[in-house]
Amino acid sequence: MGNAGVGERRISRRRFLAGSGAAVAGLALAGSLARRARPGGRAWAASAPPSAPEKLVPSICQMCSTHCGILVHVRDGKITRITGNPEDPVSRGRLCARGQAGLQVVYDPDRLRQPLRRDASGAFRPVSWEQAFREIGAKLAELRSKEGPQALVWLTHPEVLASWEQRFLNAYGSPNWTPHAPTCYSSRNVGWLATLGAVPSGDYANTRYYVSFGRGINDGISNPQVQGLMTARRHGAHLVAFDPRLSGFASLADEWVPVRPGTDLAVVLAMIHVLIAERLVRPEAVAQTVGFEELARAVAPYTPDWAAEKSGVDAATITRIARGLAAAAPAAFVDPGWHGPQGGMYWNGVALTRATACLNALLGNLGQKGGLKLPGASPLPDEKSLALLQPIPEAPKLPRFDGAGGPEWPLAKGMGRAQALPEVIESGKPYPVRAVVVYHTNPVRAYPDGDRLVRALRKLDLVVVIDHQMSDTAWTAADYVLPESTYLERLGPVQVSGGNLVLPQPAIPPIYDTLGEDEILRRLAQATGLGAAFGYTLEEYNAALLAPLGLRPADLAEREVPLPVRAPAAAQPAALKTPSGKIELASSAMVQAGGPAVPVWEPPLVEPDGGNFRLITGHVPMHTHTSTENLAYLHALMPENQLWIHPSRARALGIAEGDLVEVRSEVASQRLKAHLTEGIVPEAVWMAHGFGCISPAQRLAYGKGASDAVLTPVRSAPYSGACAAAETLVTVRKVV
Numbered sequence: 110m111g112n113a114g115v116g117e118r119r120i121s122r123r124r125f126l127a128g129s130g131a132a133v134a135g136l137a138l139a140g141s142l143a144r145r146a147r148p149g150g151r152a153w154a155a156s157a158p159p160s161a162p163e164k165l166v167p168s169i170c171q172m173c174s175t176h177c178g179i180l181v182h183v184r185d186g187k188i189t190r191i192t193g194n195p196e197d198p199v200s201r202g203r204l205c206a207r208g209q210a211g212l213q214v215v216y217d218p219d220r221l222r223q224p225l226r227r228d229a230s231g232a233f234r235p236v237s238w239e240q241a242f243r244e245i246g247a248k249l250a251e252l253r254s255k256e257g258p259q260a261l262v263w264l265t266h267p268e269v270l271a272s273w274e275q276r277f278l279n280a281y282g283s284p285n286w287t288p289h290a291p292t293c294y295s296s297r298n299v300g301w302l303a304t305l306g307a308v309p310s311g312d313y314a315n316t317r318y319y320v321s322f323g324r325g326i327n328d329g330i331s332n333p334q335v336q337g338l339m340t341a342r343r344h345g346a347h348l349v350a351f352d353p354r355l356s357g358f359a360s361l362a363d364e365w366v367p368v369r370p371g372t373d374l375a376v377v378l379a380m381i382h383v384l385i386a387e388r389l390v391r392p393e394a395v396a397q398t399v400g401f402e403e404l405a406r407a408v409a410p411y412t413p414d415w416a417a418e419k420s421g422v423d424a425a426t427i428t429r430i431a432r433g434l435a436a437a438a439p440a441a442f443v444d445p446g447w448h449g450p451q452g453g454m455y456w457n458g459v460a461l462t463r464a465t466a467c468l469n470a471l472l473g474n475l476g477q478k479g480g481l482k483l484p485g486a487s488p489l490p491d492e493k494s495l496a497l498l499q500p501i502p503e504a505p506k507l508p509r510f511d512g513a514g515g516p517e518w519p520l521a522k523g524m525g526r527a528q529a530l531p532e533v534i535e536s537g538k539p540y541p542v543r544a545v546v547v548y549h550t551n552p553v554r555a556y557p558d559g560d561r562l563v564r565a566l567r568k569l570d571l572v573v574v575i576d577h578q579m580s581d582t583a584w585t586a587a588d589y590v591l592p593e594s595t596y597l598e599r600l601g602p603v604q605v606s607g608g609n610l611v612l613p614q615p616a617i618p619p620i621y622d623t624l625g626e627d628e629i630l631r632r633l634a635q636a637t638g639l640g641a642a643f644g645y646t647l648e649e650y651n652a653a654l655l656a657p658l659g660l661r662p663a664d665l666a667e668r669e670v671p672l673p674v675r676a677p678a679a680a681q682p683a684a685l686k687t688p689s690g691k692i693e694l695a696s697s698a699m700v701q702a703g704g705p706a707v708p709v710w711e712p713p714l715v716e717p718d719g720g721n722f723r724l725i726t727g728h729v730p731m732h733t734h735t736s737t738e739n740l741a742y743l744h745a746l747m748p749e750n751q752l753w754i755h756p757s758r759a760r761a762l763g764i765a766e767g768d769l770v771e772v773r774s775e776v777a778s779q780r781l782k783a784h785l786t787e788g789i790v791p792e793a794v795w796m797a798h799g800f801g802c803i804s805p806a807q808r809l810a811y812g813k814g815a816s817d818a819v820l821t822p823v824r825s826a827p828y829s830g831a832c833a834a835a836e837t838l839v840t841v842r843k844v845v
């Protein structure tokens with residue numbers, strides 16, 4: 110089906126607008142502020158009298174998970190702009206475009222403004238918070254007694270209040286708290302945890318030799334890491350990008366090495382081969398590990414020539430870069446990965462992460478300047494130690510709906526397999542799921558095969574979406590849409606960011622009838638008969654977290670230009686959190702899960718045959734997932750995505766620059782414009798993630814570009830259960 114189909118099947122835009130009455134006034138047809146804001150997006154700034162004193166409110170950006178320190182400029186009760194907090198070590202006073210555009214989350218004229226309930230005709234009608242909580246709570250309580258607590262699944266991102274959500278689920282009795290991990294980082298986490306017991310970061314600013322396998326660090330921007338790499342570059346570091354696409358990082362790197370998609374593993378295995386065969390591994394690096402001999406035997410056949418055949422990267426390049434890493438070690442590292450090949454785009458993501466971990470281990474870079482570093486221990490007390498939060502609901506012992514953490518997916522514990530939801534709903538196995546709560550994520554346009562997911566969600570007794578905007582998921586499947594206050598209007602939990610304690614605090618009160626997630630959870634719990642689990646407010650929670658450190662929330666909040674409060678130094682762990690206490694080149698956890706002890710070659714799941722393409726996708730610096738395409742500033746920077754296709758393949762298909770093309774996979778088709786570029790390997794096509802909005806309530810984003818997620822079939826990669834979205838084959842044709 111095409112881009113706009115799903116939403117229209119149940120409720121047309123005309124019906125939505127006609128039927129929603131006052132809801133529409135709150136949702137789509139905004140007040141005077143919003144009407145003025147649409148054309149240029151500057152009305153709130155222009156409307157402030159220049160003589161009004163400006164207030165600066167320090168907080169943290171929540172336009173992505175990096176959480177840069179910001180200063181929110183407020184004049185006459187309106188946010189006029191957001192700048193980076195120069196005192197914050199994460200942003201160092203610099204924000205990306207999304208961070209600067211954050212005020213438009215507040216003033217987006219299409220923003221949700223009051224709770225909505227879908228009526229029997231399919232239209233959304235306004236409903237009071239009291240009525241919404243009463244009805245949802247009654248339904249949840251009924252389901253719990255009739256079907257059992259496991260019938261509730263909670264889908265979430267970005268997990269700012271994860272422990273509160275888990276507490277709600279624990280009190281309810283459901284094991285099904287489910288983050289977005291399988292669409293993002295599952296394989297990376299599984300691979301690193303099996304090898305190192307933790308997911309490390311890099312010392313980007315001080316590295317002398319940096320290699321990325323598909324990490325689009327300048328695309329899915331992590332502000333401090335980008336700044337660090339640019340610092341390293343100024344100091345003469347050598348930067349290498351292995352990527353099938355000329356990504357933002359590849360265009361800045363010293364070397365862009367195009368690699369066949371899904372074959373990064375072959376290159377990394379061959380680099381390990383070179384280090385061992387040429388005796389470039391220092392004894393002190395080997396001494397930190399277990400399984401060196403086993404690894405050496407395993408990689409013996411993986412010569413650079415072997416890898417060249419698999420990956421399309423010539424053997425001399427592989428050898429040279431391996432030697433370059435070794436010469437710069439320990440101030441050298443291969444990026445641990447995040448979302449891309451290591452994160453779970455491919456079938457072999459866990460093997461690639463494990464190989465990446467082994468290669469880094471042989472460089473001896475753990476804990477070294479310019480190498481990898483372990484995450485520090487949090488200075489905040491364990492929640493369980495806070496008397497305020499008693500009684501603590503026990504985590505339920507029931508199996509999860511998706512099997513994560515169970516016998517089949519032992520290593521996916523804590524990350525879930527959200528993509529299993531349609532199948533579970535359709536089959537009723539392992540048990541019926543009857544209700545889903547969706548917090549600030551958009552699975553219909555972020556998880557695989559969105560059309561199937563919509564059909565499945567519509568079979569449920571209850572779907573509740575909590576968001577700022579009428580997401581595709583809300584539009585197509587929600588029974589209730591609960592509007593959340595934005596991060597600029599609500600308090601957040603005390604966090605550790607950049608080695609500092611930070612307090613996400615409101616710059617202005619909510620401008621509409623919205624609530625913070627903390628209040629939504631508290632009142633939902635009360636309405637469901639679980640109020641005892643939330644006998645405290647977020648203010649009290651923050652105070653309890655800080656009290657053992659001798660601090661009060663006001664200590665973090667009161668300074669207009671804050672001096673960040675240093676978190677107490679964490680004690681260095683005596684040993685790594687692996688069974689052996691060492692870096693496990695040979696991993697006992699992998700063996701227990703039925704995998705190979707050391708990383709070995711595993712091919713990608715699918716291979717294009719010359720008549721089709723592998724679809725690969727990724728992030729862009731102007732947008733975060735599906736949440737920002739309707740913001741005027743960011744929409745102006747990038748209103749739609751295009752299909753990157755190599756000119757040689759395009760010519761053979763009669764496709765010219767800007768032509769409308771249809772991309773068809775085994776599960777769906779999408780239409781978007783073609784972009785001919787030699788910045789993509791011929792066997793693949795690429796599109797940016799996040800577009801193809803099917804919610805007409807998002808008037809700027811609606812119908813722009815195409816959704817990559819809708820095209821991807823539901824898959825679960827070995828060991829991690831990652832979605833392996835790049836294991837998707839598509840055909841491309843010009844639309845005539």
Ligand code: SF4
Nearest residue numbers: 170173176177205208
């Ligand atoms: S990287 Fe950009 S969007 Fe993310 S927190 Fe920093 S400023 Fe905000």
